[in-house]
Amino acid sequence: MNVLELKDFRAYYGSKRVINNLNMAIKKNKITAIIGPSGCGKSTLLMSLNTMLEEAEGRTEGQILFNGKDVHSISKEEVRRRIGIVFQKPTPFPFSIYKNLTYAPIYYGVKDKKRLDGIVVEKLKISGLYEEVKDEIHGSALKLSGGQQQRLCIARALTVEPDVLLLDEPCSALDVKNTANIEKMLMNLVQDYTIVIVTHNLSQAKRISDYTAFMLDGELIEYDETHRIFTSPQDNRTKEYIEGIYG
Numbered sequence: 406m407n408v409l410e411l412k413d414f415r416a417y418y419g420s421k422r423v424i425n426n427l428n429m430a431i432k433k434n435k436i437t438a439i440i441g442p443s444g445c446g447k448s449t450l451l452m453s454l455n456t457m458l459e460e461a462e463g464r465t466e467g468q469i470l471f472n473g474k475d476v477h478s479i480s481k482e483e484v485r486r487r488i489g490i491v492f493q494k495p496t497p498f499p500f501s502i503y504k505n506l507t508y509a510p511i512y513y514g515v516k517d518k519k520r521l522d523g524i525v526v527e528k529l530k531i532s533g534l535y536e537e538v539k540d541e542i543h544g545s546a547l548k549l550s551g552g553q554q555q556r557l558c559i560a561r562a563l564t565v566e567p568d569v570l571l572l573d574e575p576c577s578a579l580d581v582k583n584t585a586n587i588e589k590m591l592m593n594l595v596q597d598y599t600i601v602i603v604t605h606n607l608s609q610a611k612r613i614s615d616y617t618a619f620m621l622d623g624e625l626i627e628y629d630e631t632h633r634i635f636t637s638p639q640d641n642r643t644k645e646y647i648e649g650i651y652g
């Protein structure tokens with residue numbers, strides 16, 4: 406089943422077109438990796454999927470369907486709740502861990518303290534952080550390490566129970582151990598969520614994704630099951646990229 410579908414999709418910054426006629430469907434409960442050289446449009450595509458691009462001074466044409474419905478026909482608030490996004494640099498709020506994880510649920514109307522406590526514990530467990538931080542839940546999130554902060558940001562994105570989680574190079578500022586923690590977390594999460602991850606790290610795409618999309622100069626060159634992209638790419642440009650010839 407497709408959760409998101411792009412039809413003849415184009416994206417612009419001013420008059421500059423950076424994504425050209427892209428058609429692609431993203432499957433439910435799968436990890437889809439978007440790869441390609443710097444500047445090919447990966448982040449632009451990711452931000453388009455939850456209509457954030459308009460806030461980054463971009464503009465889109467064509468259609469994005471979310472569960473079959475034009476994403477622009479759904480309220481911005483609902484789109485943002487159901488399609489969460491996490492960026493490269495961990496961005497915890499300068500509050501306690503507890504407040505980071507209850508901020509959005511409170512905004513969306515959860516008042517019951519027991520329920521809020523439950524959300525905090527559940528999301529900390531999902532992110533593998535619970536044992537590490539259980540005695541300092543009311544301490545500042547800014548005291549966590551970079552890797553812990555990024556796991557907290559993913560946990561925070563999950564507190565409103567989105568359908569889709571978009572991740573833009575979530576591990577690029579992290580070391581091998583923290584990257585492995587996040588990859589493990591994502592592979593567990595995919596049972597309940599649909600995940601789209603932009604990554605420069607081809608080994609990461611290979612390790613964790615079910616599908617891989619290769620972009621070049623704003624075009625979707627090839628999109629297939631990850632093992633096919635890495636073992637028998639159909640397009641020579643894909644082959645050259647995964648062999649490290651350019652990019």
Ligand SMILES: Nc1ncnc2c1ncn2[C@@H]1O[C@H](COP(=O)(O)OP(=O)(O)OP(=O)(O)O)[C@@H](O)[C@H]1O
Binds near residue numbers: 423442450462
């Ligand atoms: N706010 C902006 N205004 C104008 N042009 C932009 C803006 N953001 C990105 N671009 C341009 O759009 C193109 C696609 O950028 P994008 O950030 O989507 O690429 P990317 O593949 O994610 O790159 P990277 O891997 O380096 O993050 C690039 O040519 C970039 O210079």
